[in-house]
Amino acid sequence: MVSRVIPVSAFDLVLFGATGDLARRKIWPGLFHRFVAGQFDESSRILGVSRSDLDRETFQARVAKAIEDPTADKAQVAKFLELVDYISIDATGERGWEALANAMRPDTVRAFYLSVAPNFFGPIARRLERNGIATPDSRIVVEKPFGHDLESAKVLNAELRECFQEHQIYRIDHYLGKETVQNLMALRFANSLFEPLWNSSQIDHVQITVAESLSVEGRGEYYDHSGAMRDMVQNHLMQLLCLTAMEPPSKFTPNAVRNEKLKVIEALEPVPMQDIARGQYRAFGEQGSYLDHSSNPNSTTESFIAMKVEVANWRWAGTPFYLRTGKCLRDRVSEIAVYFRNPPHMIFPGTETPQGNVLVIRLQPDEGMTLHTTIKDPGPGGMRLTEASLDMTFADSLKDAEKPQDAYERLIMDVIRGDQTLFMRGDEVESAWAWADPIIQGWTESGAKPQQYDVGSAGPEDALLLMHKDGRRWRPIGT
DSSP states (O other): OOOOOOOOOEEEEEEETTTHHHHHHHHEEHHHHHHTTSSTTOOOOOEEEEESOHHHHHHHHHHHHHHHOTOOOOHHHHHHHEEEEEEETTSSSTTTHHHHHOOOTTEEEEEEEEEEEEGGGGHHHHHHHHTTOOTTTTTEEEOOOOOOSSHHHHHHHHHHHHHHHHGGGGEEGGGSSSSSHHHHHHHHSSOTGGGGGOSSEEEEEEEEEEEEOOOOTTTTTHTTTTIIIIIIIIIIIIHHHHHHHHHOOOSSSHHHHHHHHHHHHHHHTTGGGGGGGEEEEEEESSSSOOGGOOOOOOOOOOEEEEEEOOSSSTTTTTOEEOOOOOOSSOOEEEEEEEEOOOOOOSTTTHHHOOOOOOOEEEEEOEEEEOOOEEEEEESSSSSOOOEEEEEEEEHHHHHTSSSOOHHHHHHHHHHHHHHOTTSBBBBHHHHHHHHHHHHHHHHHHHTTEEEEEEEEBBOOOHHHHHTTTTOOOOOOOOO
């Protein structure tokens, strides 16, 4: 099979927070996989940066452990580690910056990945500029959370823009790097089958679910300052909503795509309290409840949220989007379910009205798409209707294709290529916070507490009622 991997130009990637958890779990393995795939070669370099006082050999040993894989070729591992160097830097002081400046090569793509807390974004950006390390063609990558509210997001944007132009700033959201998320755009805009039906006259409602089975253990302090709304809805689910609801861009370019996403956010209606369900998980066994992982025994932080969202434009008027996400749920599932309207007239007498067609786009696990259709139940006895599914699991349908990349692998290579399509623009982030802030302020001022729900359930009862009052039901979480 001919390789579909497109090589990138030689680069110098500087990874701040190179000894951190995200680097260990995602960034180092992702870079190694892209190297093995032949997407970059020995002319590229990766410079790890952190405060720790380490020599190159010690740091390379840590990287080797991070990319440890029994199937990995030892020679490939050794070649990859040759690209890796380390510099100890004080992000808020002066130590190490001259060494980093001297290590950079001219006429080479420079990318600075800030896998650090947001309060370090500004100090690092200023020192990159002040020491002549950042060039007009450099790229800077920042992780979420990008702000805690609209005001803090504006401050972060301003700090970055003091030193970098908008076209140099890559605000990463790993959900946009998932293969199925990008296939959503291909499904809509590369096929004539669905796009004519992609509107309120044909679609009854849309459900977007990001369910997690894990608890907040180890992240309790962070979660108490964020909650599901800030941690998941304002960014991940917002991006999925935008890609589902956006108008076709005039061309597939970064700004054309992001312009259409921004229009969706700006068209979102305020969400009244009665269209929101908040929950906090409880348990009586070893796993413990949310409060067992919180530093505040009276915390009212939500570990679950569901809401009904309206997009006030011609395409979607009258078609609600139901969003839900939570911790300690029945299963780990991320999907977009598009519910088409029932046939306007049932011609088969004596049969129950079938459920309308449902297109389910699975993000995880088992990436793929399923179209639920109505057919005749086989056998004699008249016209009885039943449901049949047309399933396309990518792993089965595309057996000869390259194994799908991890989201971080794809996004890091997009940074090197200079492609911002799958990254959030500053005005997108600020508009999302402008919509989310009043919602958070509303329940804060009301003093409303989240409803408790059991570990391993589908969430609180209020979430079910949110759908039932509209005569609808959530898709089951898991099997």
